Amino acid sequence: MNIQESLENAVKDGMKTLFEVNIPSVEFQETRKEFEGDLTVVVFPFLKFVKGNPFEIATKLGNYLKKNISELSDFNVVKGFLNLTISDNYYLQSFDKINNSKNYGIKKASNDEKSVMVEYSSPNTNKPLHLGHIRNNLLGYSVSEIIAATGKKVYKTQIINDRGIHICKSMLAWERYGNGETPESTGLKGDKLAGNYYVKFDEEYKKEITSLIAKGASEDEAKKNAPILVEAQNMLRKWESGDEKIISLWKKMNQWVYDGFDKTYEELGVNFDMNYYESNTYLLGKNIIADGLKRGVFYKKEDGSVWIDLTEEGLDEKIVLRADGTAVYMTQDIGTAIQRFKEYPDLDSLVYTVGNEQDYHFRVLILILKKLGYAWAQHLYHLSYGMVDLPSGKMKSREGTVVDADELIIEMTDTARSISQELGKLESYSEEEKEKLYKTIGLGALKYYILKVDPKKRILFDPKESIDFNGNTGPFIQYTYARIQSILRKVDFDYSKKITNITLHQKEKDLIKLLDYFKEIIYNSALNLSPALLANYTYDLVKEYNSFYQILPILGNDNLQEKILRTQISNQVGNTIKNAFKLLGIDVPERM
RNA sequence: GCCCCUGUAGUUCAACGGAUAGAAUAAAAGUUUCCUAAACUUUAGAUCUAAGUUCGAUUCUUAGCAGGGGUACCA
CATH class of the missing domain: 3.30.1360.70 (Arginyl tRNA synthetase N-terminal domain)
Structure with a gap:
């Protein structure tokens, strides 16, 4: 306050x-x-x-x-x-302020504010998206929205990992075993089709290893010399030298995958302002290394590889360029960051939404950029989040132990449908409206389930235990919103008048306090890059409102002053839920 | 070995160093002539261990223990 x-x-x-x-x-x-x-x-x-x-x-x-x-x-x-x-009058005054601002707590983007780039999603083009990617996407999208709500301009971006040996593996397997299959011919989403061949490659690769070992090779030798792997490496070399046939296959299969991803992104409700492709950025950074070498930031080992010594900072030595002069992951990340700040002169900071398995990598990256003398390097943030694990352990696309993103969304929608049909409150809705609602609720449950958890914490997802729809969940909050809308539809009086000189009920005060707090929560969520703070706030608000709703009559009140005030509070709680959920990327229904 | 993250009711999550550690779920009981019962109201249940700092520690420090991750001329 x-x-x-x-x-x-x-x-x-x-x-x-x-x-x-x-x-x-x-x-x-x-x-x-x-x-x-x-x-x-x-x-x-x-x-x-x-x-x-x-x-x-x-x-x-x-x-x-x-x-x-x-x-x-x-x-x-x-x-x-x-x-x-x-005093009650003070409460009423501050409530009036909230009521009079259009979207209380949400700041419009202004031109004097610097802008922020948020990178998230960053998929590989050899397999479909799974639950881990969902967490990444939801976090990245939501953090972008939250930062934007503090008045900053935000660029949402993804860097697509569209090249490398793993891409060649699925290309090779498709070429060998695909019989010319396409998404059209199979009816499969393109990312699913490509993913199948990535799995197929791994199966064949394992077979070859087993047979080589049977012939007397050591395990290491077998892994290195399996013909299918050698062939994939060969393909990568051809890709790098611009072999037309390979490039055209690569383009074709990548396009399948992009089409598939676009569908999933649309379902999830996330989007990007621009894309970066690794095939364009993977050579970046080499000149920076050469320059840094001259300035003594890096040093060269006898074999020609280039390193940085971070032992003074409590880290290790890290390679930044291979002995054969080719780039490593770090090299291109250095180059890409520098390029982005060049391309967007208004850019002030950069947020990388990447899993915590890369904590070390980002510590090193930020440190290197600081040592290279880039002032903006102190505004680089790694939004590090815990993995989503299954009871059986880590999800691995290669081994098929993943919770597929598209399938999960369908399952959630199905659950919403069956609960809703059982309750049967939607007689007046058309089938189309109903289906849209089921999706809103199903996705609401999924998104809230993921976002309410502190990003740092790892999530253990048990597919056997379905995601809840009661309690501290998305649908609970959506339900409250729908109830409020139902009240507002019934209002037959003007409730725009400012209320003064009235004795407030404790519940009314609590709600006004919470509503007022929304602004601070947005600021805190942005500062901590944590949608969880916002999610939990929304839950507290809703919990408080439901109790208020149960105890105090709103429309059925004889006292007009109170009736107006309570309607205003309801309206404002509804607005806040809607705005908060918008920042989380969750829709709210008018009825359910 | 070294480094990072996480340990809170049976389970899933909360708690700027503040009062009697909050919720949800599962368990037990109750609330529909009244604005949507996907709701509300009760009951029972937890800070990994040990020292330290502090008027006060789930929170900070140190040492353990447990789980996860990293420590590649992989990305």
Whole structure:
């Protein structure tokens, strides 16, 4: 609340007047429900500056504040906690402010703000997207939206990993065993078709290894010399030298995969402002290495490979260029980052949404860029998130142990359908409207399930236990929104009038407090790159509203003043749910 | 070996160093003449261990223990 700022100053003044000390900062917290009051000043930290009994200090301070701050209606002291009661009129005023701003808490993009690039998704073009990618996409998209809501311009981007040995593997397997299959001929999504051949390659590769070992080769030799692998490597060389036949096969199969991805992205509701392709960026960075070598940032080993020594920073030595002069992953990441800041002069910072298995890589990358002297390197962030694991362990596309993204979305929609049909509240809806709703609810459940968890934490997903639709879930929040819309449809009076001089119910105060908090939550979520904060806030708001809804009559109230205020609160809770969910990439239904 | 992340009710998640650690789910009981019961109200249940810092530690420090990841001329 804004009152917190004026109170902070008043507390400082009070401590100065009463005890002649300067307090550097004041700690406020919500008053716990079991105590009387709205806002609490923690007095304990003041003991460093004033000797004495915390209870007495708090009491003196309370008297001072009550005298000097008109919005304060009362106070009480428990131990070292000074509980302040804010007047109802102050609540009504701050609610009026919320009501009058169009999308409270959401800042429009302004031109003076610097822009942020968020990279996420970044798929390989040899296999379909799975649950792990879903987490990545939801996080990246949501963080982009949240940052944008703080007024910054955001570029959403993905770098598509469209080249390399793994791509050649599925190309080779298709060439050998595909019999000219296409997405059209099989009816399969293109990414699924390509993925099947990636799996096929691995099967054949394993067979060859087994047979080589049977013939007396060692395991290492067998892995290295399996003919199918040698052939794939050969294909990669041809690709790099621009062999027309290979390039055209590569283009064809990649296009299949892009078409498939586009469908999945559309289902998920994520999008990008621009794409980068690794086939365009994989040679970047080499000149930077050469330059850094001259300046002594890097050093060359006898065999010609180039390294950086990060032992002073507590890390290891890291290779940045191979002995044969070819680039490694790090090389192109260095080059790509530099290129992006060149291409977008308004760019201030860059967020990489990448799994925590690459924590080390990004620490090194950021450090190298700093050492190379790029000032913007201190605004690079790795949005690192935990893996989504199955009870059986890690998901591996090669071995087919994955939860497929498209299938999961379908399953969630199916569950929503069957629950909804059982409840049977949608008589007036057409089949088309119903199907759209089922998808909204199913995706809402999935997205919320993933986003409510702190990104850092790993998620263990058990396909046997389906994702909940009750409790702290997306559908619970969507349901509350739908109920609010139902109320608003029934309103037959004007509720635009500002309400003053009314005694507020505790539930009304709690809701106004929470609504007010929305702005701060967005700011915190952006700062911490954590949609989970926003998700949990929304849940708290909804929980509070449902309790309010149950206890207090809204439309059935005889008192017009109260009726108007409660309708306004309902409306505002609805708006906040909708806006919060929009930042999470989740839709809300008008009824369900 | 070294480095990073995570350990909270049976399970899934919360808690700027603050009061009696909150929710959900599963369990038990209740609430529909009343704005959508996908809701609400009760009951029972947890901070990995040990030291330390602090008026106060789930939170910070150190040492263990457990799980995950990294430490490649793979990406």
